[in-house]
Amino acid sequence: MQQIIRKAGPNKKLLLHVCCAPCATTALERLSEDFELVIDFYNPNIYSRDEYEKRGNELKKLVEQLGLKAQVIIEDYDHSEFLDYVSGFEGEPEGGLRCALCYNQRLKRAKERAEELGCDYYATTLTLSPLKNSQMINILGRDGKALYLPTDFKKRDGFLRSTELSKKYNLYRQDYCGCEFSRR
Numbered sequence: 001m002q003q004i005i006r007k008a009g010p011n012k013k014l015l016l017h018v019c020c021a022p023c024a025t026t027a028l029e030r031l032s033e034d035f036e037l038v039i040d041f042y043n044p045n046i047y048s049r050d051e052y053e054k055r056g057n058e059l060k061k062l063v064e065q066l067g068l069k070a071q072v073i074i075e076d077y078d079h080s081e082f083l084d085y086v087s088g089f090e091g092e093p094e095g096g097l098r099c100a101l102c103y104n105q106r107l108k109r110a111k112e113r114a115e116e117l118g119c120d121y122y123a124t125t126l127t128l129s130p131l132k133n134s135q136m137i138n139i140l141g142r143d144g145k146a147l148y149l150p151t152d153f154k155k156r157d158g159f160l161r162s163t164e165l166s167k168k169y170n171l172y173r174q175d176y177c178g179c180e181f182s183r184r
């Protein structure tokens with residue numbers, strides 16, 4: 001990631017797909033100095049609408065508290081998009097095929113948004129969680145007009161840093177990944 005950032009040079013625009021505010025803390029700290037950021041909250045996997053709104057509002061609160069000038073997009077919520085996408089894989093364990101589909105759906109949209117908004121790069125906060133396979137996520141990220149920036153935000157104590165920053169900014173930290181299957 002650092003090598004790509006060094007090569008990218010100044011004034012580049014990056015769309016950051018964010019899954020939730022706590023996972024965004026480390027990513028924003030590491031990327032905000034090098035990129036003009038567009039922050040995109042697209043997570044149709046989240047059950048329920050109240051939870052979706054709660055996580056989206058936490059993200060807006062975080063960006064405000066950090067004093068970032070970034071554009072924040074909270075996408076419309078439609079949980080059926082996710083249920084259709086993972087249909088037949090509901091019973092998979094966390095980290096299995098259902099999750100691969102879930103990552104893929106969100107990355108695909110992030111890429112489309114990045115291209116639509118004229119971003120040079122896009123990346124995702126999904127690689128922060130120790131429960132998520134960053135290699136798999138980075139393989140699913142596809143280069144298009146906007147280039148995918150491979151990351152592993154959990155590295156260099158990134159997860160620990162996110163817990164510190166979440167505490168500092170008094171962020172809501174959910175106790176399940178997102179979908180009803182993970183809640184169970």
Ligand code: SF4
Pocket residue numbers: 045046094095098099100102103177178179180181182
């Ligand atoms: S457990 Fe998390 S990553 Fe897996 S499908 Fe559910 S919301 Fe998506």
